[in-house]
Amino acid sequence: MIKHILAFTFIALILSCNLTNDSSCAEVQVYNPSSRSNRTYILKVDVESGELVKIYWPNGGWLDDYHFDPPSISGGKASFVDNQDKEYQVKLIKNSNCDW
Numbered sequence: 001m002i003k004h005i006l007a008f009t010f011i012a013l014i015l016s017c018n019l020t021n022d023s024s025c026a027e028v029q030v031y032n033p034s035s036r037s038n039r040t041y042i043l044k045v046d047v048e049s050g051e052l053v054k055i056y057w058p059n060g061g062w063l064d065d066y067h068f069d070p071p072s073i074s075g076g077k078a079s080f081v082d083n084q085d086k087e088y089q090v091k092l093i094k095n096s097n098c099d100w
Contacts, residue, residue: 022047025098028055029089044098045090050074052090 026045031038046054051070055063063082071078076092 025093026055027091027093031087033085033087042093042098045092047073047092052078052080055088055090 023044023046026043028041028043044056045052050072052073053065053070068080068082071080078090080088
C-alpha cells in the first residue's frame with residue numbers, strides 16, 4: 001500500500017511540474033491604437049496550465065494578470081488586449097532560447 005502511495009505521489013509531482021509552469025520564448029506583436037504603431041519582439045513568457053500568464057521585457061519590466069486576463073495558449077498562439085487597450089498577438093517559438 002505504501003509503495004502505491006509513493007508511486008502515485010511521485011507521478012503527481014512529475015505531472016504538476018510539466019503542466020503548471022513553462023518559461024519559453026515567443027514572438028510578440030503589439031499594436032498600439034493610440035499611436036497606430038505596430039512592433040514585434042522576441043520575448044520571454046511564462047505559461048501555466050495552458051494559459052499565457054506573464055510576458056517579460058528586456059529592461060526588467062513585465063506584463064502579468066494585473067495587466068491582462070490570461071488567455072489560453074495551448075495551441076501555441078494567443079491574443080489579448082491589455083489594460084491600456086494595446087492589442088497583443090503571441091506565438092510561442094518552439095526549441096528556442098531567449099538570449100537576453
